[in-house]
Amino acid sequence: MEVKAGDFISSLPDEILFHIISLLPFESDIQTIFLSTRWRFLWNMALVKHGSKEDVPNAVSGFLTNFDEHNPIRNTRRLQFHFGQDGVLSAIIAPNNKLHLDFSAEINHENPRQFGWQIELNAQNLSLQPSPSTFFVKTLYLISVNRLSSEAVSSMVSKFQLLENLKIIACNGLESLSIDSDTKLFDLTIFDCPQLKSLHIKSYKLRTLLYRGQFPWFWPEFHFNLRNAMLDSRQGPGYSSFKASEFDRVLLTIKNSEILTLCKWTFEALICPSLSSFQSDFQFYRLKDLWWIDNYSKGLYNSDVLISFLKLCPSLERLFLTIDHNSYAMPSAASCSKQVGRYTKLQHLKVVKLEGFANQEDEILFAERLQDVVAVEPLILIASDGICFRNLTKVPSHESHQPDKTSPLLQEKYFYKFVQVKHINELCPKHAHMSL
Secondary structure, three states: OOOOOOOOHHHOOHHHHHHHHHOOOHHHHHHHHHOOHHHHHHHHOOEEEEEOHHHHHHHHHHHHHOOOOOOOOOOOOEEEEEEOOOEEEEEEEEOOOEEEEEOHHHOOOOOOOOEEEEEEEOOOOHHHOOOOOOOOOOEEEEEOOOOOOHHHHHHHHOOOOOOOEEEEEOOOOEEEEEEEEOOOOOEEEEEOOOOOOEEEEEEOOOOEEEEEOOEOEEEEOOOOOOOEEEEEOOOOEOOOOOOHHHHHHHHHHHOOOOEEEEEHHHHHHHHHHHHHHOOOOOOOOOOOEEEEEEOOEOOEOOOHHHHHHHOOOOOOOEEEEEEOOOOOOOOOOOOOHHHOOOOOOEOOOOEEEEEOOOOHHHHHHHHHHHOOOEOOOOEEEEEEOOOEEEEEEEEEHHHOOOHHHEOOOOOOOEEEEEEEEOOHHHHOOOOOOOOO
């Protein structure tokens, strides 16, 4: 091997280099891929095995059992398992007890076969977790699971008794999903499963639910008190015949959330009609951070639905409003204002962040409309091209020579001006769901 001057380490045998890597923390480990192609090869080198579909659980179990990050002979973090005619599983062990299982190499994106999937996590037999493994799965990523691999994955997942965080991503063909857990499953993420029509969750310890995609028929069997809920269904409903009454369980599930993402159409079609069924005034009384996904209708922006929702959020501190011009819009919707009972103006709203508006006039009109439901003057920030931010500031008219920007809506005349803002992350950190 030709060795560059001063680079003696790269000439060492693989076993010694593996030992060096094993002595480093993971964050430093991964930086070694930038040293040279040799180090990059060592990091990406995978254990390659072959077998049948039925062998997948045992292959992964053996992979985890043999892993020891402190042993240079047993610290391989990647497994590539070939099964069936075209099946390929890529398994990666990541820090903080994370395991990625990715079946995307075998996906037929054009014509995925439909399938139903049931995942059961129970505490009947803790010895099912691979032993004497030093690695216990707490966070599991299931990526591009399909009809061929779903049964084997279900068998495998049932053995992860310490699982706390489950992420199901980009499973084409997945039509119905049922998750039954009596263990400590705290966090559940379901992203980008375009054919999903039915979702059943039974997990009384769940605290975080992140969902992105067309909204399915959703049955939460327990009214678990979510603290963090994301319902990003800007693509609209995933099935044709939905009833507002079927959303009551979901509404009770997300009621106590402190962090929430919601689409305008979801409130119009599912939440608003349900409010009348509650005997007392319904409120999201713990909600502090709201990401609201809205749209324009026939070229116009109407904030009435959002204003109605804000009346249900007495503790709100931060509002993130995104206009997505491709977001699903209800064909017709009744007014929600009649369904909202008594309310107190928002006392704690500190920051309002706007993005996606078509023009400055609509931004100003919304700022004026917001005055109806707030008792304070929040900082209003407006995103421009996703990089630059402006502060929408209200100024008394006697300080300006621009009467054309005077607002006719308030007794005290004023106008709005836009001020360039720096250090946006200090003023207004991103909503927790925006970077997912």
